[in-house]
Amino acid sequence: MVGIGRDDLRAAARRIGALGLRMRAALGVGVVVCIALAALAVANAQQEARLLRSDPDSIPGDAGLMRFAAERGASVFKSHCANCHGAEGRGHYTLGVANLTDNDWLYGEGDVSDIEQVALYGIRAQNSRTWKLADMPAFARPRPYPREPLIQPLTPGDINDVIQFLRVAAAQPADGAAAARGAAIFATRGGCYDCHSHDARGDPAIGAPNLADPIWLYGDGSSQWLYDSIAYGRAGVCPAWVNLLSPAKILEASVYVYTLSHGGSPPKTSLP
Helix, strand or coil, X not given: CCCCCHHHHHHHHHHHHHHHHHHHHHHHHXXXXXXXXXXXXXXXXXXXXXXXXXXXXXXXXXXXXXXXXXXXXXXXXXXXXXXXHCCCCCCECCCCECCCCCCCCCCCCCCHHHHXXXXXXXECCCCCCCECCCCECCCCCCCCCCCCCCCCCCCHHHHHHHHHHHHHHCCCCCCHHHHXXXXXXXXXXXXXXXXXXCCCCCECCCCECCCCCCCCCXXXXXXXXXXXXXXXXXXXXXXXXXXXXXXXXXXXXXXXXXXXXXXXXXXXXXXX
């Protein structure tokens, strides 16, 4: 059996002492990190409370609060909205998923409060406060719009005439005679004016799109896409998040979406 000398004991003591110093240092760093994280949590909670007390439409005027909400909202968007609207918020025209970067809005005017309302209650969602005042009738069907049984179907020729009228409304080349017939259909038996207004510029109060600008929810504005929309109707859906996310997360995501349409993520192409 080998004995343990005094030098061995001293060396062991030094190692134990060094280990103790390292442990105390590590504990010290851990305490500092915990304090810093606690302070950050308190600061975030204070900012979140201030955010919720604010008028949503005043938030863009507060640079600090705007930055706080947008940074947090980006994470909410990535987790819950990007699956449909895409990571950059550009949507997809073949599915009628709105491009959120172009500052052209179907519902409301694009203010934070408008975006928040859609995020809260959705569009044609299972919620009593959802946006569902109007759908696009399917004019090629025998009963185009069950909500309004008096609306009659249109023939393929009628639909093509309406498309020519929309070309004129958008200051594009068109067949003048067909456009005149289409204007009459639009303003009378088609009932199109009731949602899209007589000048075809839509109504954001009910989600009726502007048909006289170059931005389209479905398709690229070609005659075939327009024909399909008029013939077969449209009724897109956006979920209501009111019972799925906290009010703070919904507001933060709304602020982030607002930034997308105000220079936060400029679109690279007009269509995905």
